Amino acid sequence: MYALTEEPKAAQSKEGADRKVPSYLELLEERDDLQAELTAHVHALPLALVVSDATDKLTMSEWSPQAEVIFGYGRAEAVGRSPYEIIIAPEHHEYVRGVVREVMASSSTIRATTQNLTKDGRRIWCEWFTRAIRDHSGRVVRIIAMVQDITQRIIAEERTRLWTSVLEQSAEGIMICDPQLRILVVNAAFERITGFKESEAIGMTPRILHSGCQDRAFYQQMWRSINENKQWRGEIYNRRKSGEVYAQWLTINVVCDPSGQLTHYVGTFSDITRRKAIEARAQHLSQHDSLTDLPNSELLVQRLQELAVTARRGGQKIAVLLIDLDRFNNINDSMGRRAGDLLLQMVAQRIASTVRHSDFVARLGADEFVIVLPELLQASDAGGIAQKVLNAIHAPAMLAGQRIVISASAGVCIFPDDGVEPEMLISNAAAAMLCAKRECRDSFRFYRREMNEAAAESLRTETALRLAIERHELVLHYQPQVHLTTGAIVGVEALVRWNRPGMGLLGPAQFIPIAEECGLMPALSRWVIGEALRQVKEWDSRGLAPITVAINISASEFHQPGFVDELACEIHRHAVEPHRLELELTESVAVGNVEATTEALNRLHRLGIRLSLDDFGTGYSSLGYLRRFPIDRIKIDQSFIREMTVKPEATQIVRAIIALARSFAMKVIAEGVENAEQLAALREERCDEIQGFLIGAAVTPDEVCSLLRNWSAAGFANRFGSGSGHDD
Ligand code: C2E
Ligand code: MG
Ligand code: MG
Numbered sequence: 001m002y003a004l005t006e007e008p009k010a011a012q013s014k015e016g017a018d019r020k021v022p023s024y025l026e027l028l029e030e031r032d033d034l035q036a037e038l039t040a041h042v043h044a045l046p047l048a049l050v051v052s053d054a055t056d057k058l059t060m061s062e063w064s065p066q067a068e069v070i071f072g073y074g075r076a077e078a079v080g081r082s083p084y085e086i087i088i089a090p091e092h093h094e095y096v097r098g099v100v101r102e103v104m105a106s107s108s109t110i111r112a113t114t115q116n117l118t119k120d121g122r123r124i125w126c127e128w129f130t131r132a133i134r135d136h137s138g139r140v141v142r143i144i145a146m147v148q149d150i151t152q153r154i155i156a157e158e159r160t161r162l163w164t165s166v167l168e169q170s171a172e173g174i175m176i177c178d179p180q181l182r183i184l185v186v187n188a189a190f191e192r193i194t195g196f197k198e199s200e201a202i203g204m205t206p207r208i209l210h211s212g213c214q215d216r217a218f219y220q221q222m223w224r225s226i227n228e229n230k231q232w233r234g235e236i237y238n239r240r241k242s243g244e245v246y247a248q249w250l251t252i253n254v255v256c257d258p259s260g261q262l263t264h265y266v267g268t269f270s271d272i273t274r275r276k277a278i279e280a281r282a283q284h285l286s287q288h289d290s291l292t293d294l295p296n297s298e299l300l301v302q303r304l305q306e307l308a309v310t311a312r313r314g315g316q317k318i319a320v321l322l323i324d325l326d327r328f329n330n331i332n333d334s335m336g337r338r339a340g341d342l343l344l345q346m347v348a349q350r351i352a353s354t355v356r357h358s359d360f361v362a363r364l365g366a367d368e369f370v371i372v373l374p375e376l377l378q379a380s381d382a383g384g385i386a387q388k389v390l391n392a393i394h395a396p397a398m399l400a401g402q403r404i405v406i407s408a409s410a411g412v413c414i415f416p417d418d419g420v421e422p423e424m425l426i427s428n429a430a431a432a433m434l435c436a437k438r439e440c441r442d443s444f445r446f447y448r449r450e451m452n453e454a455a456a457e458s459l460r461t462e463t464a465l466r467l468a469i470e471r472h473e474l475v476l477h478y479q480p481q482v483h484l485t486t487g488a489i490v491g492v493e494a495l496v497r498w499n500r501p502g503m504g505l506l507g508p509a510q511f512i513p514i515a516e517e518c519g520l521m522p523a524l525s526r527w528v529i530g531e532a533l534r535q536v537k538e539w540d541s542r543g544l545a546p547i548t549v550a551i552n553i554s555a556s557e558f559h560q561p562g563f564v565d566e567l568a569c570e571i572h573r574h575a576v577e578p579h580r581l582e583l584e585l586t587e588s589v590a591v592g593n594v595e596a597t598t599e600a601l602n603r604l605h606r607l608g609i610r611l612s613l614d615d616f617g618t619g620y621s622s623l624g625y626l627r628r629f630p631i632d633r634i635k636i637d638q639s640f641i642r643e644m645t646v647k648p649e650a651t652q653i654v655r656a657i658i659a660l661a662r663s664f665a666m667k668v669i670a671e672g673v674e675n676a677e678q679l680a681a682l683r684e685e686r687c688d689e690i691q692g693f694l695i696g697a698a699v700t701p702d703e704v705c706s707l708l709r710n711w712s713a714a715g716f717a718n719r720f721g722s723g724s725g726h727d728d
Helices: 024-044 064-069 090-105 151-169 188-194 215-228 273-288 297-314 328-335 337-354 381-395 422-439 448-470 510-515 521-541 563-574 594-607 623-628 638-644 648-663 675-685 703-708 715-721
Strands: 049-055 060-061 110-117 123-133 140-149 171-179 183-186 231-239 245-255 261-273 317-325 360-366 368-376 398-401 400-405 408-415 443-444 476-483 489-500 504-506 548-552 580-588 611-614 633-636 667-670
Touching: 049 064, 060 443, 090 110, 090 123, 090 140, 090 521, 183 548, 188 261, 215 231, 215 245, 273 297, 297 317, 297 360, 297 368, 297 422, 317 337, 317 381, 317 422, 317 489, 328 337, 337 381, 337 398, 368 381, 368 408, 368 422, 381 398, 381 408, 381 443, 400 623, 400 703, 408 422, 422 448, 443 580, 443 638, 448 489, 448 510, 476 521, 476 548, 476 703, 489 521, 489 703, 510 521, 521 563, 521 580, 521 703, 548 675, 563 594, 563 633, 594 611, 594 623, 633 638, 633 648, 638 648, 648 667, 648 675, 675 715
Parallel strands: 408 443, 489 548, 548 580, 580 611, 611 633, 633 667
Antiparallel strands: 049 060, 049 140, 110 123, 123 140, 171 183, 171 261, 231 245, 245 261, 317 368, 317 408, 360 368, 398 400, 476 489, 489 504
16 A cells, blocks of 8 residues: 555654654554554545556556445456456546546646446446655656545436426426525526516515415415425415516425424415416306307306395395397398398497496397396386387498398396296296287387296297198188289189197287297298199199289298299199299398399299289388389288278378389289278279288188189179279
8 A cells, every 4th residue: 555655644743752762673563553554444434445557557456445345346356457447437448548647747636537337237436536656756656546436426416407407497486495484496487487586586585476465364274284284285366576466376395304394395386377367268258158248148147146146135126138139030041140140249239338337238149138237226117228228229220231220029027026036037038028029029028927828828839830730730721812903813812820729720920920930930831832832733623714822921931041942843843834823022021131132033033933012011111122123013001901991191102002013013902902992992093903801801722712613703893893993
């Protein structure tokens, strides 16, 4: 052991001066003892001692027992060999040579860390303290090194480095505090989220983040959980340095030392502002209608529940108004869904801007809206608001470049008088709305108990009506139309009736509005068309004089996609000449897309089907379309005929209508002629044809047969006088 070959300075301590000078042999003996003792101490150190020569090979001459512990090679295996051969990892040879050169050139201890191999093939990390030993001339004769295995330390350091980089790169903010809650460590995400720099946060307490949004109780509960469970997690609102309050998801963990003493609090948190915003949006979407952004039925029920609680406490009333657009499907069918959507958005806006801010407006679905008026002083106030809303809806509007007028019907139901449960309030308001719709559209009704019975009845009617067609309960009756000059029956109008079991023959007024509302019109209409065409064929086969059959087509049927094609198909199927069929349309077909209506009417006209305008004078009376539409005949509404003989204005109107028709080369027929006086007046006005109880009410097909067979035009002329009527 060359390190020990030098005279140990301790041996020359001044203590020695007091003692007698030892003999040379004694000295040698003492020296050997000392060396042995020192060697034993060195061997007991956790560092290994390796000595080698100064050749390139570094042949080893000393290999302490600790070296064996570290590298696995016994002294006998190592001494005489080169460390390059057995313990230095090949890729480190070059590095080690560099270190050796440095050691040879230096008089101080060189420290180096290398990767080494053990006898059993493991790779370990070692730290070397290496010095050169020189002879008197300064030549390096030996190289001595103390080595320790630092693999565990390197692994630990590596882990620490990894963890540090993970913490630094973590998207979650991390904050470590001491037991006094002073911030010790924060990461980059902490800086990013809170806006506080590390230097500003260290030494402070998490109070710098407080927003004041949580109360004392919140923090008390939080600390209770931390103390009891060593953990707390939850949502919390904190404040950024900028002052902005944000939501974060926070986890606080307690770290203890092995003795169980609390050493640190670790808080990890993420900024959930965006997530909260998305959640809030999703929540909003789930409770609002996407078209109008009004609350939907779910939110309506929730709101009604809340309002009911407050109203009950204050002894107040709440009004629930249910509003349903009249004939909304006409718009959808004739102008397209997009226009329908725009209309609903417009109506939503009109409703919202009519009511007060504290009132609650929701869309129930389709064309139904609900307004809740809280804090109502008296129930009757709701009527005024209902009327205001209906007026707002009724105001003319531009839709897809066209001026349209729509109306709505409303039902009003009062909490707690008419119900307390939200569902009950809504359904009672709906019953009142239906009642308004049946009795007179564009109006509102207050809920009455009997209305539910009426609503239930209409539901029963609807159910029965659905089955009526397949059970052959519908029948067509036909009302004759007579030419005034010739006195001949020129046609009949098909009028549908429902032979409802147990209830007798129902007129169209009792079921057509229901069919319109519940979407049964297309099926009903298909049946009427098919049946009328079949009947024409049957009369023909019985050898009757060919007459025209007029069929009533409601605006909603007319606007059904494919209506013209289907009709053309049916006519062809029944092999009926198209001019034998007449369609009675009302002026309301002109509402909506005039282009599409004109196009459909032109197609019908080209097919040879006759067209007439029913109930003329009662509708929109825009003369513009009269000129554009290929109409063959105008039917003067019966209300004018009824008044003709009583009110001079009615006669003037009839006269004007006839003049108008003439100018467009259209025929005129008067409806609802009940007596000879009316007939005489019409003759005076040179009306072409008449229809009414005076000639006969609508009758069964068989009765039509006998009527046609027994009809005498001359007899008619005799009875009512052919007068001075014109002839064409
Ligand atoms: P409308 O097309 O104006 O038919 C004339 C209505 O007046 C018929 O009533 C008829 O019975 C009645 N009427 C005829 N002559 C007189 C009279 O001299 N005095 C009085 N007071 N009334 C008379 P109805 O059959 O009850 O039909 C009512 C309405 O139902 C019809 O009015 C028509 O708009 C509709 N309708 C009838 N059948 C159908 C159908 O198959 N399809 C469609 N869409 N509507 C139909
Ligand atoms: Mg008619
Ligand atoms: Mg009519």
